Amino acid sequence: MSVTATNFQDAPHSAWGFHHVPELLPTAAVARGSGPVWQLLRRDAGLGALEIALADGSQATLATLNAAPDIDGIAVLHRGVLVHEAYGNGMEPGDSHILMSTTKSFTGTLAGILIGQGALAEDDRVTDLLPALKGSAYDGATVRHLLDMRIGLDFSEDYDDPESDFAFMDAACGWRPSIRPGAPDNLEDFIAAMRGRPPHGGSFHYVSPNAVVLGWVLEAATGERFADLLSRLIWQPMGAELDAHLVLDSRDRSQTEGGLNVALRDLARFGELHRLGGAVNGRAIVPPAWIADLCAGGDRDAWNTGTMAAMMPGHSYRSQWYIDHGHPHRPFFTAGAFGQSVFVDPVAETVVARLSCFSGDQETRFDEMFRTFHAIAAALHGE
Amino acid sequence: MEPTRLMRTFPATPETQATIANMQEGPFNRWAFRNLRRMLPTGNVWRGTGPVAPLPVAHSYLEGIVFECASLEDSTVGSYLDHGFIDGFVVLHRGRIVFERYGDGVEAHEPHLLMSVTKSVAGSLTGILCERGLLDPAMVVTDILPELAGSAYDGALLRHVLDMTVGMEYDENYEDPDSDVALLDVAAGWRPARQGAPDNLRAYCATMRKAGPHGETFHYVSTNTDVLGWIIERVSGTDFATLLSREIWQPMGAEFDAYITLDRLGAPQTDGGLCVTTRDLARFGQLHLQNGVMNGRRIVPESWIRDFRENGDAAVWDRGNFAPTMPGCLYRSKWYTDLKDPHRPSFGSGIHGQSVFVDPVAGVVIAQHATHPTPVDPKYFDDTNRAFKAIAHALHDRP
Numbered sequence: 001m002s003v004t005a006t007n008f009q010d011a012p013h014s015a016w017g018f019h020h021v022p023e024l025l026p027t028a029a030v031a032r033g034s035g036p037v038w039q040l041l042r043r044d045a046g047l048g049a050l051e052i053a054l055a056d057g058s059q060a061t062l063a064t065l066n067a068a069p070d071i072d073g074i075a076v077l078h079r080g081v082l083v084h085e086a087y088g089n090g091m092e093p094g095d096s097h098i099l100m101s102t103t104k105s106f107t108g109t110l111a112g113i114l115i116g117q118g119a120l121a122e123d124d125r126v127t128d129l130l131p132a133l134k135g136s137a138y139d140g141a142t143v144r145h146l147l148d149m150r151i152g153l154d155f156s157e158d159y160d161d162p163e164s165d166f167a168f169m170d171a172a173c174g175w176r177p178s179i180r181p182g183a184p185d186n187l188e189d190f191i192a193a194m195r196g197r198p199p200h201g202g203s204f205h206y207v208s209p210n211a212v213v214l215g216w217v218l219e220a221a222t223g224e225r226f227a228d229l230l231s232r233l234i235w236q237p238m239g240a241e242l243d244a245h246l247v248l249d250s251r252d253r254s255q256t257e258g259g260l261n262v263a264l265r266d267l268a269r270f271g272e273l274h275r276l277g278g279a280v281n282g283r284a285i286v287p288p289a290w291i292a293d294l295c296a297g298g299d300r301d302a303w304n305t306g307t308m309a310a311m312m313p314g315h316s317y318r319s320q321w322y323i324d325h326g327h328p329h330r331p332f333f334t335a336g337a338f339g340q341s342v343f344v345d346p347v348a349e350t351v352v353a354r355l356s357c358f359s360g361d362q363e364t365r366f367d368e369m370f371r372t373f374h375a376i377a378a379a380l381h382g383e
Numbered sequence: 384m385e386p387t388r389l390m391r392t393f394p395a396t397p398e399t400q401a402t403i404a405n406m407q408e409g410p411f412n413r414w415a416f417r418n419l420r421r422m423l424p425t426g427n428v429w430r431g432t433g434p435v436a437p438l439p440v441a442h443s444y445l446e447g448i449v450f451e452c453a454s455l456e457d458s459t460v461g462s463y464l465d466h467g468f469i470d471g472f473v474v475l476h477r478g479r480i481v482f483e484r485y486g487d488g489v490e491a492h493e494p495h496l497l498m499s500v501t502k503s504v505a506g507s508l509t510g511i512l513c514e515r516g517l518l519d520p521a522m523v524v525t526d527i528l529p530e531l532a533g534s535a536y537d538g539a540l541l542r543h544v545l546d547m548t549v550g551m552e553y554d555e556n557y558e559d560p561d562s563d564v565a566l567l568d569v570a571a572g573w574r575p576a577r578q579g580a581p582d583n584l585r586a587y588c589a590t591m592r593k594a595g596p597h598g599e600t601f602h603y604v605s606t607n608t609d610v611l612g613w614i615i616e617r618v619s620g621t622d623f624a625t626l627l628s629r630e631i632w633q634p635m636g637a638e639f640d641a642y643i644t645l646d647r648l649g650a651p652q653t654d655g656g657l658c659v660t661t662r663d664l665a666r667f668g669q670l671h672l673q674n675g676v677m678n679g680r681r682i683v684p685e686s687w688i689r690d691f692r693e694n695g696d697a698a699v700w701d702r703g704n705f706a707p708t709m710p711g712c713l714y715r716s717k718w719y720t721d722l723k724d725p726h727r728p729s730f731g732s733g734i735h736g737q738s739v740f741v742d743p744v745a746g747v748v749i750a751q752h753a754t755h756p757t758p759v760d761p762k763y764f765d766d767t768n769r770a771f772k773a774i775a776h777a778l779h780d781r782p
Contacts, residue, residue, distance in 0.1 A: 002648045002649065003649070004647055004648065005424070005647065022420070022424065022425055022426075022427065023424050023425065023426050023645055023649055024424050024649075025424055026420065026421050026422050026423055026424065027420055027421070027425070028420070028421050029420065031492075094429070243640075248421050248422075250402070250403070251395075251400065251402070252395065252400075252401070252421055252422070
């Protein structure tokens with residue numbers, strides 16, 4: 001059985017493929033540099049025995065849930081201390097794992113840093129920075145529309161439909177076999193052919209290419225490649241433990257909506273950086289105002305009339321992060337296909353990083369994952 | 384075109400876009416050879432968490448060394464470095480860096496493609512596995528890899544694969560798009576896919592055709608070293624990149640991770656796909672200068688290194704296809720040894736100017752990364768050879 005670039009997302013290949021992506025696809029290194037590692041103190045909080053209530057009314061311990069065959073890793077920080085860590089499927093602390101759409105939150109936060117530095121403004125026009133996208137769905141759109149997924153366009157993001165728009169994007173970046181001859185074989189050709197349905201700034205509409213365009217906007221505004229920007233502005237100053245790896249398409253374009261690969265602990269550090277308001281070890285990395293803004297949440301009406309309201313009621317989306325308004329702690333988190341997430345509960349002072357290769361019914365698996373997050377945060381909060 | 388102008392815009396303009404189709408041609412190779420990871424799947428060769436083997440610096444002025452140079456009017460090392468498409472150049476003398484220089488835009492931490500110097504790395508890794516008893520040069524290739532039964536490798540021994548004396552039909556013409564080696568590139572993912580051609584290395588290796596006896600004539604066939612990589616993975620049960628990390632990169636105290644390109648099924652391109660920094664290439668040379676000991680550790684068996692320096696067969700070389708351009712050499716266990724030079728230096732060599740050179744008498748190691756515009760320009764190779772010898776002899780004569 002061979003895992004390849006075009007089958008690595010399918011079980012059982014994903015159990016190996018998700019933590020070996022640089023062996024399958026072209027990648028750019030996100031260098032951690034030579035500075036000191038952000039050391040995480042360790043204290044086992046005994047969370048393995050924590051009982052978690054499942055949707056069917058049964059209970060299971062965290063250790064039992066962690067042992068499921070489609071979970072690759074979980075790390076929990078409480079007040080910055082690593083209180084729980086487990087791996088599965090042969091993944092090790094030194095391996096990087098694909099983040100899928102959790103990548104988008106890295107792109108969003110990087111945008112926040114560059115906006116804070118004045119390299120970019122929220123109301124900058126996308127096509128002013130990326131003239132090649134003139135005439136596409138992005139005509140008239142601003143950086144803020146991208147950040148909040150409020151671009152007016154036709155796009156079907158159905159992961160189960162082999163001929164959805166999303167499937168064609170996957171094929172364009174080399175993650176699936178070509179769907180039909182002549183279909184775009186690189187991201188730019190695919191994105192430039194997307195057509196809009198203005199106005200922008202209306203309902204929330206989850207469209208993965210928006211986060212690719214956002215990543216490219218950052219590159220155009222700075223003249224630096226995304227991997228280098230991420231290294232310089234977050235990975236090095238934060239003290240990441242390991243290099244990360246960003247997938248590139250056949251034309252060396254950055255896959256900034258789903259192509260980032262990081263080690264589990266570094267994902268937890270990224271979450272902790274947000275819990276701490278953007279500064280760590282005495283260094284301001286993300287503007288505090290940016291994080292305060294995303295914690296306040298996105299436009300509720302936009303969410304409630306948008307594409308994910310039925311599945312996730314009471315949430316909103318801001319700057320490529322989700323915010324849970326239904327929970328008194330108002331946690332904010334990222335979510336990527338097949339179970340990649342970093343979850344931040346500011347009141348419980350808890351961060352959970354999770355990497356997975358969900359193979360069963362995705363809705364059931366995601367439900368269990370979020371129940372796990374909430375139970376861990378509640379336990380650490382002393383509830 | 385200056386390498387700094389390639390791939391710099393978002394997106395690159397069509398004239399500056401490096402792709403799989405042009406990555407081996409100048410000027411695109413100047414970007415591609417240090418960015419292979421951005422173009423192909425790769426296996427990481429982890430340096431581990433141990434200390435870096437220190438290379439103390441004792442700078443020496445080498446630019447003024449004069450040598451008999453074929454292509455330049457001003458025959459100095461300085462001129463050679465200015466005009467030789469050099470991307471990285473490190474000279475060690477008695478274990479100290481006496482010279483270090485990088486080409487346009489290259490930084491010391493960037494791994495650069497080694498081309499066929501990869502073969503010398505695979506050869507030394509084989510020596511380690513032989514010492515462990517996992518391999519023996521007398522082993523029959525098809526006993527280890529039954530998949531190759533019926534191919535050119537029928538009846539061949541590991542020794543024949545190591546020394547490039549497998550009797551087979553093969554055209555290693557880098558500039559003919561229909562040569563056997565071009566199809567090897569297709570299989571490795573180094574050229575665009577072709578209808579009907581094998582799309583992975585192992586299927587490709589099985590298509591080799593037998594011609595003549597094994598063991599009699601040196602015949603340079605890159606595929607042999609892909610077969611060697613396959614053998615190494617089969618007997619060790621470990622992927623090549625991980626094994627190289629564990630057996631050489633970590634113990635020798637490499638400063639940076641290296642990586643190797645993989646085909647679409649994950650097979651390592653062990654005939655030419657390793658990418659390392661110039662400094663770590665110099666450390667790899669120093670490891671051999673020190674007879675296999677580095678960083679206080681025995682890494683490659685001394686007997687293995689002694690064997691490839693001394694036991695190559697001159698008659699086999701003289702009958703072979705490199706004798707006209709490289710007379711007076713030997714090839715054994717994936718290393719060349721130059722008998723014409725009284726110091727008997729050993730070296731690894733790869734197209735477009737990659738080289739690691741070890742002069743045991745002068746105590747000199749030279750590591751070179753380059754991007755000559757064409758794969759085998761005799762003019763540049765001759766200059767390299769002469770420049771290295773001139774540098775080694777000059778340093779030998781210094782107090």
